[in-house]
Amino acid sequence: MCGATEQGHARNNGAATNLSSDTLVNLDHGDPMIFETYWRNMGDKCTVMIPGYQSLSYFADTENLCWFLEPKLEESIKNLHKVVGNAVVDDHYIVVGTGSSQLIQAALYALAPPDQPKPASIVCAAPYYSCYKEMAEFLRSGLYKWEGDAHTFDKDGPYIEMVTSPNNPDGVCREAVVKKDGGKLVHDLAYYWPQYTPITAPADYDIMLFTVSKCTGHAGSRIGWALVKDKEVAQKMVTFMTISTIGVSKESQQRAAKILEVISNGCKDPKSSNGITDNFFLYGQSILSKRWDKLRNTLKHSQVFSLAKYPIKYCHFTQDFSEAHPAFAWIKAKDSIDDCEKLFRGHKVLTRSGRRFGSDPKYVRVSMVSKEEDFQLFITRLSSIN
Amino acid sequence: MCGATEQGHARNNGAATNLSSDTLVNLDHGDPMIFETYWRNMGDKCTVMIPGYQSLSYFADTENLCWFLEPKLEESIKNLHKVVGNAVVDDHYIVVGTGSSQLIQAALYALAPPDQPKPASIVCAAPYYSCYKEMAEFLRSGLYKWEGDAHTFDKDGPYIEMVTSPNNPDGVCREAVVKKDGGKLVHDLAYYWPQYTPITAPADYDIMLFTVSKCTGHAGSRIGWALVKDKEVAQKMVTFMTISTIGVSKESQQRAAKILEVISNGCKDPKSSNGITDNFFLYGQSILSKRWDKLRNTLKHSQVFSLAKYPIKYCHFTQDFSEAHPAFAWIKAKDSIDDCEKLFRGHKVLTRSGRRFGSDPKYVRVSMVSKEEDFQLFITRLSSIN
The missing domain is CATH 3.90.1150.10 (Aspartate Aminotransferase, domain 1)
Structure with a gap:
């Protein structure tokens, strides 16, 4: 994009x-x-109505580490992953983002060591999603530096490997390739949904990224989420989101919550012989x-x-x-x-x-x-x- | 925040x-x-209903320089500024953002010269909005560098001065203070609305930032907008938004469009004796x-x-x-x-x-x-x- x-x-x-x-x-x-x-065809099943007095506050839930995450969206996300079986959610924090693009940047910010003289290397096996390079380079950050193809990466020092599975552009299921000490992984699982690829097992990685754009097709909503194992990393991602945009649209979150809920419920509907299914x-x-x-x-x-x-x-x-x-x-x-x-x-x-x-x-x-x-x-x- | x-x-x-x-x-x-x-008290006047099939696309209007800006929001923004008289809109491009926070960063990206050996200086007269410093520093960008109080700024080279008027934190109406060659200005006019300060004249600057958070109180929507005179600057801000979040929530934009429209219409309502007014x-x-x-x-x-x-x-x-x-x-x-x-x-x-x-x-x-x-x-x- x-x-x-x-x-x-x-x-x-x-x-x-x-x-x-x-x-x-x-x-x-x-x-x-x-x-x-x-x-x-779903008609009004997913319609949301938002009155003028709703969502005035910056805050969604001050008790949550991700204070701008709508509780209903969190519930819908967890429920959908359980129904689909594509990711382990129970021991992960959920961080919501303005699409998964913003969460990729939040993850780079959270994983790049702040106390190193040199920026952390960002790599991904080619062919890699073209936007990673642009995201890593556009602000010339001193925290991280795009180093391109993970297959040919041979630098020392901390690195972050993006693992896109299934991969964009080529649809191949992938694993990390660098496997060196000091490496951190971000699993971009935007396409790990049954319409695109067989769900072979629930993914269980340190940072997993998803987006409604690819899950349900609601790209205009700009809603993504990260499942994050480590509390400190999740907190740093929330800090990124706070400085970057002071949270994420409540309207989009409420609508995504509804849509994901409807999808979860529809999963109980078996494939019908005429091909029409909820x-x-x-x-x-x-x-x-x-x-x-x-x-x-x-x-x-x-x-x-x-x-x-x-x-x-x-x-x-x-x-x-x-x-x-x-x-x-x-x-x-x-x-x-x-x-x-x-x-x-x-x-x-x-x-x-x-x-x-x-x-x-x-x-x-x-x-x-x-x-x-x-x-x-x-x-x-x-x-x-x- | x-x-x-x-x-x-x-x-x-x-x-x-x-x-x-x-x-x-x-x-x-x-x-x-x-x-x-x-x-x-406004009841259903501002309620928006969004069906499940709406806003699937990343795009709002491919003919617009800001391709993710909802046409109705653009219309509502222009209309409101005309009704209130707080900013000149006709010869400006509108860039929508996830709150004005994101637009501040988009403006820094657009204004910092990409071809300089040293980063551009970012300054603002103290007391300055505390988030400017955080935004300018958190990614350790090589494009720009926070230099603090504009009153004591004496470096050579390109600089960007944030002019917040009325000012956050102290409410004072301000003008630029550095006034050197090679300077670019960003006018943050988040509080230039009649509930906070007398509207003395329509503002007419190169880049003016506004946000519904402060204009109407809908902080949860995360909608801000920039009025930008120069086409190339506006285009670079759109590029920032594209890489950063691939646009802005369509749901929030639709709701903001409705709310701003209702407010504009309400401005025709005079002050009533009992203090109740639309x-x-x-x-x-x-x-x-x-x-x-x-x-x-x-x-x-x-x-x-x-x-x-x-x-x-x-x-x-x-x-x-x-x-x-x-x-x-x-x-x-x-x-x-x-x-x-x-x-x-x-x-x-x-x-x-x-x-x-x-x-x-x-x-x-x-x-x-x-x-x-x-x-x-x-x-x-x-x-x-x-």
């Missing part, structure tokens, strides 16, 4: 309705409009699976592009075997094509170049969670390049 | 109802609960004026504390002469008392020491915008020290 402003004037958000051959399709960012139909994750998996089938079919005999396969795993949530259906496709162009992003741009499809992820420009990342009409147009154009 | 976590367990937010002599009254932060009664600013002025009268009466013959006077000015909004009724009282203890904050703490009143504002610990800042019961308890305890 960090590139949003550069290409902000490309079509997105469904404002245009006539998609002509001239329409620029913006699949550069992961705007999760794919779930809009589901939410429209179970959000089964719905999400079904629609993403159809898109991935369409993409793989389109590229089956391609002479230009290739896609990696994902292993079939048992998902404890769906109680079934399946492969991953990531939120992004990580497409590789054949050897004779140097710049895959440029090729797509020539066909009026905006993608994000592999270069931005510390990888080869033969790759592009393409959003699989756009509006249906954008996805269809992408498939049509892709067929014409093939 | 930056000190919130330190004293988070003190009573606030009206959770407790029995105020015994043991109750700690927290007037350290400026939690604007004073306006709660007004908002309760005009929020007249209501606010009236209730603050009563508190200030009570405080001044309590300290009239005090041998321990003193308060500065504010000049009487003509307010173009109320069309009347009045003095200021700031959101904070800046109380000075007599010479024999070294630590005024400690004295109040001994009487179970939490205040913020002058030290935190780059000033003398003989001073404390005391919130005047707390809940009524807290204010009453403060006056009772103050009388007992007097």
